[in-house]
Amino acid sequence: MQVSFSKTYSMPSSSHRPLQAQKKTAAVGPPIDDVRLSEAANPKLKSFQPNHSDIYKSALRLSATLASLNIPSAIAGGLAVTAHGYQRSTRDVDVVLTPDGLEKLQTEGLGRGISERYKGSRNLKDTISKVDIDVILTTDKPVAVPHPETSSVTNPDGLKVLSLPSLIELKLSTASPERKKDIKDVSGLIWANELDADFAALLDPSVRERFLELVEAEKNRWA
Template identity: 25%
Template sequence: MMSILVEELLQLVAEFNDREIEFALCGGLAVAAHGFTRATQDIDFLIREESLERAYEAAAKVGFDIRGLDMSFKERTVEIRRVSKIVGEDVISLDLLLVTQHVEDVWEEREWKEVEGEVIPIVSRNGLIKMKRQAGRSQDLTDIERLENEAG
């Protein structure tokens, strides 16, 4: 049985594909897609800034219509736009990470992997390591260790 998060992911992928919005799955679900299971509460997409408005429209189509505050970290090297939806008693967030010059190479090196029968673009293992080094939270450091040391 598919998790609610994966179901939401696949709905978002379908909407983004319908609108021909380029994206790459990153964050905890991308770590999982590389073979390292871990709990995560949100969905993270890397997208180009020029796709942002269309991404909001696609997300709203499947219920992600609660806009969060724009977030900037590390002197604007990381730019995040959050939209959320309520599913039962849970809040699920979609974090749209904008491609900045600091992750342009990560964007260029994205791969395609199968998730529940759907082939989707995903940040490469090395790209995830780079993004997680930039973020530097404790969960990111744990993910880096696993991505570097284990064959996924």
């Protein structure tokens, strides 16, 4: 399957190589990380209209606590999907942290509206709303979880969420027959953001083919 590289995203000429192998000094255009965090790559983020549910409020409180502790973080899961334009329900908050960030949160952040889900658990609970908070670590395997410090964008409420390219990569890398909702989420994001094959240039090569298949499926569905 051929990937079409669009000038819409002002990609560097080296964008056909794996993301890890790119050298910013050799790029003709903006560094790929900058492009992935740009408004063009996250078209629906600024128009996000929150429903101010308990889950969303929990995410805002969590994000504020993490920021006050200087812990890099990014909201993932259903809230991030919704923030990028595809409205769907969710029952919890998913947050991406580094192992060091989680350790700091456990030592300095517990008791500030956050508690362990149960003793010794890395997952948390909002003590005000009782909403569950699931922690995704950057070291989780076998998928490559994006680093929150270089993969997050901020919505109008100040909530840091994974950028659209990073969110799609994470969804496609974790998709399985048991997790059909990940594919549904990506299809919904393609539809909501009117993404086409050119967007594949922003994604890691490991997920491009699957993304292009979903783009084609969405195109056929609405033809």
